[in-house]
Amino acid sequence: MTQNKNQHGTRSFDWSGKSVLVTGGASFIGSHVVDRLVERGARHVRVVDDLSSGTVDNIKGHIDSGVVELVRADLLAPGATDEACRGIDYVFHLAAIHGGRGYVEMHDAECGRNLVMDGLMVKSAIDANVDKFVFASSGCVYPNYIQQDISKELYLTEEMVGPPYDSDHMYGWAKLMGELALQSWHRQIGLRSVSCRLFTVYGERGVENHAVIAMIARAFIDQNPFEVWGDGTQIRNWTYVGDIADGMVAAAESDVVDGTPINLGTMERTRVIDAVHEVLRYTNKKADIKFLTNMPTGPLNRVASNQRAKDLIGWSPQMKFFDGLHRTIDWYFSTKEPEVVRGYFGRMLTERGESKPEPAGAAKASGKRS
Ligand SMILES: NC(=O)c1ccc[n+]([C@@H]2O[C@H](COP(=O)([O-])OP(=O)(O)OC[C@H]3O[C@@H](n4cnc5c(N)ncnc54)[C@H](O)[C@@H]3O)[C@@H](O)[C@H]2O)c1
Numbered sequence: 001m002t003q004n005k006n007q008h009g010t011r012s013f014d015w016s017g018k019s020v021l022v023t024g025g026a027s028f029i030g031s032h033v034v035d036r037l038v039e040r041g042a043r044h045v046r047v048v049d050d051l052s053s054g055t056v057d058n059i060k061g062h063i064d065s066g067v068v069e070l071v072r073a074d075l076l077a078p079g080a081t082d083e084a085c086r087g088i089d090y091v092f093h094l095a096a097i098h099g100g101r102g103y104v105e106m107h108d109a110e111c112g113r114n115l116v117m118d119g120l121m122v123k124s125a126i127d128a129n130v131d132k133f134v135f136a137s138s139g140c141v142y143p144n145y146i147q148q149d150i151s152k153e154l155y156l157t158e159e160m161v162g163p164p165y166d167s168d169h170m171y172g173w174a175k176l177m178g179e180l181a182l183q184s185w186h187r188q189i190g191l192r193s194v195s196c197r198l199f200t201v202y203g204e205r206g207v208e209n210h211a212v213i214a215m216i217a218r219a220f221i222d223q224n225p226f227e228v229w230g231d232g233t234q235i236r237n238w239t240y241v242g243d244i245a246d247g248m249v250a251a252a253e254s255d256v257v258d259g260t261p262i263n264l265g266t267m268e269r270t271r272v273i274d275a276v277h278e279v280l281r282y283t284n285k286k287a288d289i290k291f292l293t294n295m296p297t298g299p300l301n302r303v304a305s306n307q308r309a310k311d312l313i314g315w316s317p318q319m320k321f322f323d324g325l326h327r328t329i330d331w332y333f334s335t336k337e338p339e340v341v342r343g344y345f346g347r348m349l350t351e352r353g354e355s356k357p358e359p360a361g362a363a364k365a366s367g368k369r370s
Helices: 005-009 028-039 057-065 078-086 101-106 108-112 113-128 169-187 209-218 241-255 272-283 306-314 320-337 338-348 362-365
Strands: 018-022 044-049 068-072 088-092 132-138 191-200 226-229 258-266 289-292
Touching: 018 078, 018 258, 028 044, 028 057, 028 241, 044 078, 068 078, 078 108, 078 113, 088 113, 088 241, 088 272, 101 169, 108 113, 113 132, 113 169, 132 169, 132 241, 169 191, 169 241, 169 258, 191 241, 209 272, 209 320, 209 338, 226 272, 241 306, 241 362, 258 306, 272 320, 320 338
Parallel strands: 018 044, 018 088, 044 068, 088 132, 132 191, 191 258, 226 289
Antiparallel strands: none
16 A cells, blocks of 8 residues: 555664564454555564465465464463463554444354453463554443434544443454553553554455445345445544554554554444445436445444544554545456355345355354354
């Protein structure tokens, strides 16, 4: 990506001698973080991923060039986080049991397992004496009750996360606990960390369980009527994945070390229905729109303030939403096959992957998650 050259140009940080761990590095966002680290000079990046939703293809070029060492492992398995952190200087922790809105609302127990994964990762990072821990947190830590009035021009600022906490499902609570644990460990033993609160990320390599890629997929497979979850008035600040990767790397390079949470999100306010109309216009498709008001929508009004990111890590998003949307549509239409997408699309809206999970009984017996 070239759009953040100026931001990068002003920072000097030598990644070449650092050993970097990216958990979940084969994921949509994780793979872009790996790209950015390599662009910034990293020469040893260990990706640990169980490939439950990430794919080798996302990082294949870096594996082939020898910069990325891919370890396929379940971080919930005994000893896996210790192995992952061995010899590591910088940790980017993105592995998570996570899907789109449908998954997060319908799989509270599964998402709750992130509490364990994050706890193990932090413990192993401390034991390995890492230089810094960068945590992929989420806009889902913000209290639901302040995000329901669409008539308000609300920009979520970091300190709005506080008592009475009201995070977004177990997924959001786990992210919040991860943040609070990192802050506590800084106070107690000086662990250096930063939490990046990512907001509704979209872009190349995204998958259909998230709203923007789902909209693009509906246009791609000529869905008619074109389904929209909710009444379309929900407001989001969709943020381009290249900007997110830049922000996470900037946070790592910054002198923020006390676990301070930093929003990474645009301040552009876009209604779901306006994004849908733009997808149909740009793809030159015509369809009737059907609102599914009984499907999960999440909070109705979720937009970040990114002032703290500007102040503390010198980051601000460079990509305007419609520009990034067009780019993502171009990527999607040039890399997918309609028949293949039709085959898995419905399942992706509420699950994590195309062919998962295993039956509940089998998952329980093996002790492995589905
Ligand atoms: N996509 C978004 O809009 C968004 C917003 C906020 C935060 N995040 C966070 O960013 C991170 C990356 O999300 P994403 O959207 O790229 O895709 P994702 O949520 O699918 O990425 C998770 C990655 O972790 C891996 N993983 C899951 N369980 C694992 C385990 N037990 N052991 C090892 N690896 C495991 C998956 O294979 C995948 O590569 C996640 O932590 C997610 O919570 C994403």
